Amino acid sequence: xxxxxxxIYLPHLATIEEITQETADIRSLRLVFQDERVREDFTFRxxxxxxxxxxxxxxxxxxxxxxxxxxxxxxxxxxxxxRVTGALxxxxxGDTIGxxxxxGNSFPIExxxxxxxxxxxxxxxxxxxxxxxxxxLDLREKFGDITIVYGARxxxxxxxxxxxxxxQERPDVRLVRTVxxxxxxxxxxxxxxxxxxxxxxxxxSAENSVALVCGPPIMIKFTLPVLExxxxxxxxxxxxxxxxxxxxxxxxxxxxVGNVYVCKDGPVFTAAxxxxxxxxx
Amino acid sequence: xxxxxTEENLRALIDALLAEGKRVVGPHRESDVILYAPLGAGxxxxxxxxxxxxxxxxxxxxxxxxxxxxxxxxxxxxTDVEPDRFPETVLVGARPCDAAGAPILDxxxxxxxxxxxxxxxxxxxxxxxxxxxxxxxACFCTAVGLAPDATKGSDLFLTPxxxxxxxCEAPSAQGEVLLxxxxxxxxxxxxxxxxxxxxxxxxxxxxxxxxxxxxxHFEDPLWAEIAAxxxxxxxxxxxxxxxxxxxxVDEGGENRGARRKSWDxxxxxxFTNHASGHNPxxxxxxRFRNRVMHKFKYYDDKFGQTLCTGCGRCIRCxxxxxxxxxxxxxxxxxx
Numbered sequence: 314x315x316x317x318x319x320x321i322y323l324p325h326l327a328t329i330e331e332i333t334q335e336t337a338d339i340r341s342l343r344l345v346f347q348d349e350r351v352r353e354d355f356t357f358r359x360x361x362x363x364x365x366x367x368x369x370x371x372x373x374x375x376x377x378x379x380x381x382x383x384x385x386x387x388x389x390x391x392x393x394x395x396r397v398t399g400a401l402x403x404x405x406x407g408d409t410i411g412x413x414x415x416x417g418n419s420f421p422i423e424x425x426x427x428x429x430x431x432x433x434x435x436x437x438x439x440x441x442x443x444x445x446x447x448x449x450l451d452l453r454e455k456f457g458d459i460t461i462v463y464g465a466r467x468x469x470x471x472x473x474x475x476x477x478x479x480x481q482e483r484p485d486v487r488l489v490r491t492v493x494x495x496x497x498x499x500x501x502x503x504x505x506x507x508x509x510x511x512x513x514x515x516x517x518s519a520e521n522s523v524a525l526v527c528g529p530p531i532m533i534k535f536t537l538p539v540l541e542x543x544x545x546x547x548x549x550x551x552x553x554x555x556x557x558x559x560x561x562x563x564x565x566x567x568x569x570v571g572n573v574y575v576c577k578d579g580p581v582f583t584a585a586x587x588x589x590x591x592x593x594x
Numbered sequence: 595x596x597x598x599x600t601e602e603n604l605r606a607l608i609d610a611l612l613a614e615g616k617r618v619v620g621p622h623r624e625s626d627v628i629l630y631a632p633l634g635a636g637x638x639x640x641x642x643x644x645x646x647x648x649x650x651x652x653x654x655x656x657x658x659x660x661x662x663x664x665x666x667x668x669x670x671x672x673t674d675v676e677p678d679r680f681p682e683t684v685l686v687g688a689r690p691c692d693a694a695g696a697p698i699l700d701x702x703x704x705x706x707x708x709x710x711x712x713x714x715x716x717x718x719x720x721x722x723x724x725x726x727x728x729x730x731x732a733c734f735c736t737a738v739g740l741a742p743d744a745t746k747g748s749d750l751f752l753t754p755x756x757x758x759x760x761x762c763e764a765p766s767a768q769g770e771v772l773l774x775x776x777x778x779x780x781x782x783x784x785x786x787x788x789x790x791x792x793x794x795x796x797x798x799x800x801x802x803x804x805x806x807x808x809x810x811h812f813e814d815p816l817w818a819e820i821a822a823x824x825x826x827x828x829x830x831x832x833x834x835x836x837x838x839x840x841x842x843v844d845e846g847g848e849n850r851g852a853r854r855k856s857w858d859x860x861x862x863x864x865f866t867n868h869a870s871g872h873n874p875x876x877x878x879x880x881r882f883r884n885r886v887m888h889k890f891k892y893y894d895d896k897f898g899q900t901l902c903t904g905c906g907r908c909i910r911c912x913x914x915x916x917x918x919x920x921x922x923x924x925x926x927x928x929x
Contacts, residue, residue, distance in 0.1 A: 318678035318710045321662040322842065322855070347669075368663040368670045369848040373869075394869045409670035438877040463877065530872070556874060557866050559842045562707040565858070566839035567866055569884075570874070571812060577706065591812040593874050 322357070324366055324411030325351045330335050330386060332406055335472040339437055340402055341378065341390045350579075356415075357381055359422060359444040360553065363414030363563050365389055370400030374558045377415060378440035380447035387412070390440040391471060416561040418444050419526065419579050420551060429457035431517045431545075433536055435528030436465045439472050441553050442527050446480070453485060460487045460517040464508040467496030490496050490517045509535040516565040519544030525551045526584075530594075534547060537584055547585035549569060554579050554587070570594045595770060599752070599782040600759045604686075605636025607779050611684050614634075619652045620686040621645050630685070630692075641687040641724055644733075648835035648907060649692035652685050653715045654699065656832075657856035660842070663693035663852045677710040684772070686722040688802065691905035692733045692809040693723040693747035695835035698816030701897035702838060711855065714923050720772050723748030729792035737799045740903055755786040758776050766810075794904070796895065798918050801890070801900060804922060807929030808891040812883070816928060823914040828859030830908035830918075831885070836901050860884045 331343035346352040347410035357377050364371040373395075388544060394400035404410060422445070426484045432538045434442045450455050456586060461480060465471045471490065490503035491511040497503075504511050508528065517524075524545050530572050540550055556568040563577040573579070573592040599607070609783040611618050612635065623640040630649045631745060633639060662673045678689045685693075696716060703712040726733075726742035732805040735741060749769030752760040762780060764770045773780060841858040845851055863883050867873045875881045893901035902918075909917050 318714055319707070319708075320674050320677060320710055321707050322673055322853070323672065326672065328669070366844075366853075368665055368853075369844050369846065369851055371844045372842060392869070397868065407669075408664075411670075411672065428847065529870075539850075555868070557868055559840070559858075562709075563705060564702055564707070564709055564838070565841070566860060566888070567858070569888075569892065571887070572895040580704070593812075593880070 324413040327412050339392045345386050358419030359448045361415035362513035367400035368565035370397045373397040376441040381452035422570035426455045429522040430459045430525040432461040434463045435532040438527035448490040462489045464491035464511045466493045468498045509539045512537045523549045595697040595764045596653040597762045597924045603779040617681045659852040662852045671818035676887035677714040680715050682717040687724045689905040692742040694903045696747045720749045723751040725753040726792040727789045732909040733794040734796040736794045737796040738904040753788040780840045817879040817883045821879035824882050828861045829911045831859035832909040
């Protein structure tokens, strides 16, 4: 698969073109590859991830948050919680970061053609679905109804707020935003309640539909029974696993759930696949 | 092709390889310990007993740079390490449990993506295996399908002869080339009999039966019982010829430094810790289970091989006396 002797751990260099402070500690970066050939040749599929590096601090794993239909740049989104993400947070527009990837499998978008899509996301887990959402919106005629249920603890914890406005304004998207009770500000015009409950009330039809769910483990745990009640089969529900990784290449031995390597066999799995795995994620 | 070589000529062979500019790694006595280390002369070769650490670092060093970085006013710059410049190496005196490690590790380092740091070293390394004529109570190569005279992973293979000297086989073409290039140091086969191979005391495991139990018992009270003592020190993984988990870290300052790949161990508490604080393997029995599962189930599921050569180092080094053979016997009894 790669040139003999080629250093697979060598990242591409990219320049930070734009920074968006999504919340107090969540940041989005828009990155442009410095090498012109990489800029032209770099392709990926929605759901794939990359290793992003702040030189001197190390590498961190995030999904590629932009859509493969938007060329010329990629985006990532992270919460500054550790050494590497703290260092990434301190970088400014024009600074250089390293990007290795794309790695892992992806959402089988072509299999979704002609179907209704239900996206369910919580907190900082919108980025892995946002890549799919824009991918599908850029090919809008290929899909049926699109429903997005997105929630966070408080209004301030919602990421991609400007894009939530764009989705809300579109007549061909049904967006349901929610915050946990007490998380709403004076101007909040969305729902109040836990994502699984709000999803149940929104009750999107399971008929000819697939659901894509990303969020904290507790949200996913309570969302799956709601989807099941709505009539979604486990094979029609997709999610991503987020185990800790280092190499991203199936070598370093840390992201496995049983004999499944999240970096190679995932990160995208159906609920049926997840239910067959040992409880190790 | 079977030849013989005297003790003296084996040392002369090492000197000749060094004179050719090759790196020669072999068992070397350092105070009271024998370790695989770069040899400076044939006289350094000390194959008296199984080296304390495995030979895997010849191909997969404990810590190595995979790139260097520099940050200045006009952005960051990185420099490749160019793994295709590793030296030609001869690993001489590798015990069968160490020589067999390489063909097992080839699978993980070459599936889908080729890891050049391992593979380029491997391509440039010729292995001269060395039969064991004595085993200690921890040796169990015969229990996992290997043997004290197994040539798996060896390009040349030496067996001590009665009265001194060695019988030398060439199990690979690479070995024949080395033998041919130094033909003058070898002699035709003589009547001298090879010393009988060592006889490890452990009976063979029924590996498919072991695996069948592991397939069905991810959750089992046995894990907490056998791992209760495990301190998570990682010594077993570091001494193992085939444990290969690693970390990637930047070392150096903000302005210049190196990104390094260094050994890690699934027994360490933070190994799988998420940024959020969530840890899928929160307690030691879960981590111990992963180590056993990886060796006797996951690696087999993925690559059709057992990730263990029976060298026994994990048993010899464990500070709390966990004995993998006892663990496997216990599992076999359950199944």
